[in-house]
Amino acid sequence: MELEPTVQALLLPIKSTLFYIIAHLAVTPFLFIWALLDHIRGRPDIIEAVRQPLNDADIVPKEIQRAYIFSDEDTIVQDWAVEAHGKEAIERGHRVTFYRFSGSQHVAHLQHDRERYHQIIQELWRTENIEMI
Numbered sequence: 001m002e003l004e005p006t007v008q009a010l011l012l013p014i015k016s017t018l019f020y021i022i023a024h025l026a027v028t029p030f031l032f033i034w035a036l037l038d039h040i041r042g043r044p045d046i047i048e049a050v051r052q053p054l055n056d057a058d059i060v061p062k063e064i065q066r067a068y069i070f071s072d073e074d075t076i077v078q079d080w081a082v083e084a085h086g087k088e089a090i091e092r093g094h095r096v097t098f099y100r101f102s103g104s105q106h107v108a109h110l111q112h113d114r115e116r117y118h119q120i121i122q123e124l125w126r127t128e129n130i131e132m133i
Contacts, residue, residue, distance in 0.1 A: 003031050006047075009076045009106070055089045062093045065127045067120055069099045069109055076106040097124075 007027050014020045038045055044052070053059050060066075066089060070082040079100065086096045099120050104112030 002047075003028060003035065005076045005078070006031055012076075012106075051085060055085070055092050055094065057092065057094075060094070062095070065095045065097065065124060067097055067099060067124045069101070069117070069120060071101040071104040071106075071109060071112075073103050074106045 007024060010027055011020055011023050014023055035045055043049075066086070068082055068086040070077065070079050072079050083098065086098055089096050101109045101112060101116075110117040
């Protein structure tokens with residue numbers, strides 16, 4: 001498990017630089033020990049444990065169109081990781097479309113480019129015959 005993106009995700013709401021540094025110093029060793037214990041016990045890391053079932057057709061049917069919305073500036077989930085997961089989904093027969101944003105942070109694509117984000121969602125809904133309200 002890459003610790004830094006996980007630490008950043010956990011500490012994202014913290015605005016105070018001093019409190020961020022203190023929290024970072026406390027959280028990082030905890031996550032390291034957790035990851036080490038998972039490795040010793042032969043358990044997959046938490047990211048892999050969440051990632052794998054998403055490409056299981058028994059959990060997410062292949063017929064459902066997927067929109068992989070991501071950014072080249074995301075420091076929590078890197079663009080290469082999103083693309084790799086999507087390519088794996090395609091190899092397993094899932095319907096995937098990639099939408100790369102430039103300059104937006106994790107789950108902030110709507111704030112970065114509201115019009116494009118809405119177009120993506122509307123197109124996904126049209127593809128799935130979901131009625132727009």
